[in-house]
Amino acid sequence: MYAHFAREIGSTFFPPGVRFSQTTAALAAFGLTCCARPVGAWILGGYADRKGRLRSLRVSIVIMTTATFVLATVPGYARIGLLAPAVIMLARFCQGLSMGGEFGSATAFLIESRPAHATRAASWQAIGQILASLGALAVTFGLRQVLPAGASDETGFRIAFGIGTLLGILALLARMGAEPTPPRGPAARGMPAPPADARFCLRVVTVGSMVALGAGITYFGLAMLAYAQSELHVPADIPLYASVISVVGQLAFTPLRWRLANRFDRTGRIVPSLAGCGLVAVLSLCAACAVGRHPGLVLVLPLGLNLLGLSYFAPLDGQMGLVFPAAQRGRGLAIGYACGVVLFGTLLPFLIGWLSGGVPVVRSWVRNCSRGWLFWC
Template sequence: MTTLRETDQMDAEKPVSKSRTRRAVLAATAGNMLEWYDLTSYGFFAASISKAFFPAGDPTVSLMLAFGTFGVSYLVRPLGALVLGTYADRVGRKAALLLTIQLMLVGTLLIAVMPTYESIGMAAPVLILLARLLQGFSAGGEFGSATAFLAEQAPGRRGFMASWQFASQGAATLLAATFGTVLSLSLSGAQLDSWGWRIPFIVGLLIGPVGYLIRRHVPETTEFTDAASAGDVAVAPVRQVLRNQKLPVLLMTGALAMSTAVTYVIVYMPTYAHEVLGLPSSAGFIGAAVSGVVLTTLTPLVGHLSDRIGRTKVMLIAGTALILSIYPLFLLLSGSPSLLVMGVVMFILGVLKACYFGALPALMSEAFPTATRGTGLSLSYNIGVMSFGGFAPVVITWMIAATGSHLSPSFYIMAAGALSIASLLAARRFLALR
């Protein structure tokens, strides 16, 4: 009987076309960037969206309603993971990638053209919620499909290939933050709240068709087609994962906690800068853009490093450094709020995050066999994002209001980090014994 490790070794010895891998990276990242660009844009412009769709007497309540809608959409992500992950394992990675980008485009269109509360009353927040639920369902299948698609292109370089999944998230953060910076500097607050916040979503509608066309013209992964030819395609991948692979799902969910917490703290930073620190909104957007540049450029290098020295070694070092440094970073930022300090803090945060999550997609893909990889990846990722990410902004907003401490984001990250370190230590033993 051939073991999973032996199969990976044989796959690693197969020659891989550089042009094929380049096209695969472009196809996965182009669509994936759109997915996370739309999600990040909603978080970045939550203050304006709250005024347009969730008016309330208390601005904090209005903001929490907007972030609550942001978070509620994450409750549907595990459903998207099960449905679209199964689709990816039964029909193919490419087919799932085409479906997710179409669903995300519909959700983006609804948000871009939605009339405000002032125009249509309660129908506005309800329809915004439906659009976010559709986006959440789509995103629920995107990570598993895109990561499996990348990781299976070159099994001997899983770390480097899969890292582009998260690098594209960094690019999405950079793009959304760039729009936030330009709009906040060129428009008045009234203009931004009235119509300026819609511009990033309209741009997303222009990007989407390009990503769809690129994905449509790339071939399915060889690893999946070989498995399908050999009859090694799961008939009921959800049942197999829930029955036989509960431990890797739990371990990968835990390993994801810290990365997810940092991601959504970055999404929260423009609001934190303006509403909590009293800085111009542009300061938060510029800080997020700094992190986006670091995440886009450094993540693939860390993925390549993990192919050489191991996934968990890189992640444990980075995770420990992040836990030890996050409190001093927020202490510095809250004590001396300025654009310069914001930029320095977000640069350091981006470096530490990139060093942690650069190896994470490959680690997660190696925790599941080819037959159930799409489902396993999607389920573990979206349980983690639902638990530690989607509601992070609203939880942090509440923590700051309840305690009066501007350091609340650091406490949130440290708690998630402790769980991730414990999960990594257990995952290293699990993968070594498998």
């Protein structure tokens, strides 16, 4: 929802007249504060290995809900000045801490709850993210249809974050009543998890590389919501319609996702995954070359790339979780996923905003420096 309301958040909390637009500043807060993910992965992932997956999940949802409540209630720049963007950055930092530990703990919990069908169980992680995206789109679209234009700019995102706060409380109650998975490895004997070594670091790098493709596509789609409005000047409803089609399209292929995950559970073959990864990588390069001539592609690329790479994405969460032994799965999976998402995903919206607004500045600077060098010669 933060990405959907990036324009409104930028105009409310960030000062006007900065070098980049207020929307770009809001996207920078969206991307840069997610650098807290590796920190949260280290802290909450280690906590999951020591104290259990559910305890870590409860802590992460408390942090997320509190930060979301702050986003819903903090006054704007017109009332408290530079304190407003500072509080927004702090809240986003806390959300990054929460997100850093959430994926590793949740995926490890799913895998260990169904060890005989680990990949299919872990695929619920991706399905949950798709459902969350659909919920965010439904809230955004509903608020923009119900509220007048001026009220939507000023209070729409606050209502959305208020709804997110209530859902966070419900999620905490659900996690308080869930049954923990049986402990395994050193945790079952009351021993600390083995320390990080060269093999652990190699596994972290492997997981970070595995998540790169999915993170890039996911955050590319989020960035396009703001980019299509600010640079392509399309009406605000069109990117929302495109996002709804993308999310619903991915949900429609959930049975195929389960079938592909079951195949990996039975065979352990990674050839279909590698083929899907290569197909998406090649087509992404082709799309990048064509988007300048056909701007409308930015609205259909996320769905197309996700469906073409389904053989890669379907078993991905389970494959990443099985890279680590149970004793290191919480921290290792969280750190690898967080680093991959930060490097290849969350910095992408800021990069797009910088390129759209900053490239002319860079070209002018290079041109002036070249002229000065020629004059000196």
